[in-house]
Amino acid sequence: MQLSTDPSRTPSPGPSAPGTVRPGGRTARTRAAVRDAVLSGLVEHGYPGLTVEYVADHSGVHKTTLYRRWGSVEGLVADALDLAGEDSWTPPDTGTLGGDLHALAQEVVDTFADPAAGAAPAAFIAAAFQSEQAADALRGFYAERFGRCAPLVERAVTRGELPAGTDPGALARAVSAPLFFRLFITREPLDGAAAGQAADAALAAARAGVFASAA
Numbered sequence: 001m002q003l004s005t006d007p008s009r010t011p012s013p014g015p016s017a018p019g020t021v022r023p024g025g026r027t028a029r030t031r032a033a034v035r036d037a038v039l040s041g042l043v044e045h046g047y048p049g050l051t052v053e054y055v056a057d058h059s060g061v062h063k064t065t066l067y068r069r070w071g072s073v074e075g076l077v078a079d080a081l082d083l084a085g086e087d088s089w090t091p092p093d094t095g096t097l098g099g100d101l102h103a104l105a106q107e108v109v110d111t112f113a114d115p116a117a118g119a120a121p122a123a124f125i126a127a128a129f130q131s132e133q134a135a136d137a138l139r140g141f142y143a144e145r146f147g148r149c150a151p152l153v154e155r156a157v158t159r160g161e162l163p164a165g166t167d168p169g170a171l172a173r174a175v176s177a178p179l180f181f182r183l184f185i186t187r188e189p190l191d192g193a194a195a196g197q198a199a200d201a202a203l204a205a206a207r208a209g210v211f212a213s214a215a
Contacts (some may be wrong), residue, residue: 015065022066031083034058034066044144047077047130077127078137084124091149097156100174101203105195108179112190120182125184156206163212170211174202 037059041050050073056063070076092103112118128135153171153209156162178198182188205211 027191030059030061031079032072034061034076035083036082039120040078042077042127045120046123047073047127050077052076052118054149054192057091074133075132076136077124077131081124081134081137081141084153084198085144090150091152093152093155096153097159097161097206098199098203100152100156101171101199104172104175105179105199106192109190109192109195111184123182143169146170162206163209166206166209167211168215171202174211200214 034055037055037057038050041054045054050064051082052066052073055073055076056066059066066076070079092100092107094100094103110117111121120148124134124138126182149168149172153162153166153168157164161196175198178201179190179194182190182194188194
């Protein structure tokens with residue numbers, strides 16, 4: 001499941017919750033430019049080295065505007081992650097639950113196997129350990145992502161592959177958790193075999209009703 005990336009609660013015209021309609025035009029272009037600068041800064045310097053001045057220099061947005069709209073580096077990082085959740089990602093639809101889970105696991109492997117693609121997600125995750133606001137935004141991002149996995153579970157229930165009441169979020173976590181453990185805890189390499197093992201383990205647990213709500 002890809003990570004492409006709670007803003008400040010000040011009464012400024014800052015970002016809103018994931019999934020809401022955003023203004024277009026110049027406002028959207030400005031926000032995208034700021035997001036790109038935040039991503040670059042996180043990749044280059046990490047969260048401790050990211051500054052509002054860096055974002056201003058690389059986005060072309062004056063720092064007074066950045067402070068007014070986002071409040072701080074924390075607000076900038078949280079909004080960049082919020083904006084990342086507005087992409088068009090949908091869960092795989094291979095025709096079988098096993099195929100879908102294998103495809104989900106392979107997405108994680110493919111993302112982090114590419115240094116360019118994996119750098120920003122890794123930087124966001126690292127930032128979440130250093131900023132509670134970034135951590136809140138990361139939780140919101142994944143909560144929204146897990147919500148998008150609901151059709152995958154619904155299709156599997158309809159096909160008789162899963163018990164009713166299976167939690168999409170719990171199933172998605174079970175697929176990705178072993179892979180993220182390798183990536184960020186033990187620092188082991190990822191490959192197709194690791195993806196397949198994670199998918200098969202999640203599939204067996206889901207079929208057994210481990211992720212189904214109690215009646």
